[in-house]
Amino acid sequence: MSFAYISLFAYSVCADTLAPFTSDGCSSFPNGTFEQSELWLACCQKHDFDYWKGGTFDDRLASDKALRVCVANVGQPQIALLMLAGVRVGGSPYLPTQFRWGYGWPYPRDYGALTPDEDQQVELLTAPLVEPK
Numbered sequence: 001m002s003f004a005y006i007s008l009f010a011y012s013v014c015a016d017t018l019a020p021f022t023s024d025g026c027s028s029f030p031n032g033t034f035e036q037s038e039l040w041l042a043c044c045q046k047h048d049f050d051y052w053k054g055g056t057f058d059d060r061l062a063s064d065k066a067l068r069v070c071v072a073n074v075g076q077p078q079i080a081l082l083m084l085a086g087v088r089v090g091g092s093p094y095l096p097t098q099f100r101w102g103y104g105w106p107y108p109r110d111y112g113a114l115t116p117d118e119d120q121q122v123e124l125l126t127a128p129l130v131e132p133k
Contacts, residue, residue, distance in 0.1 A: 024048070040071045040079070050063035068084040
C-alpha cells in the first residue's frame with residue numbers, strides 16, 4: 001500500500017515540470033500556400049504557445065478560435081475552417097501526440113487551470129522569449 005502512495009507522489013512531482021517551449025509550426029499541416037510558404041506560420045506559432053502551456057477546456061477553445069481568426073485574417077477563411085476542425089479533433093490532451101493540448105507538460109495531463117507554481121514555470125521559461133502575437 002505504501003508503495004502505491006510513493007508512486008503516486010513521484011508521479012505528481014514529475015507531472016509538474018514544464019519542458020522548454022518548442023513549436024513545429026503548423027504540425028502536420030502546411031505553414032502556408034505554395035506561393036507564400038509561411039503565410040499563416042505566425043498564427044500556428046501563437047497557437048503552439050497556447051497548446052504548450054495548456055490550461056482549461058475554455059482556454060483551448062479560445063486558442064483554437066483565435067487560430068481560425070488569424071488564418072482568416074491573412075486571407076484564407078476556408079483554410080481557417082479546415083484548420084479549426086483539425087485542431088479540435090487532433091489537439092485533445094488525451095492523445096499522446098507532440099502537439100496535444102498541454103504538450104509542454106508530461107503526458108497524461110487533463111484540462112485544468114494552471115496553478116500559481118505552473119504559471120511561474122511558464123513565466124520563467126518564456127522570460128527570454130517574446131510571446132508570439
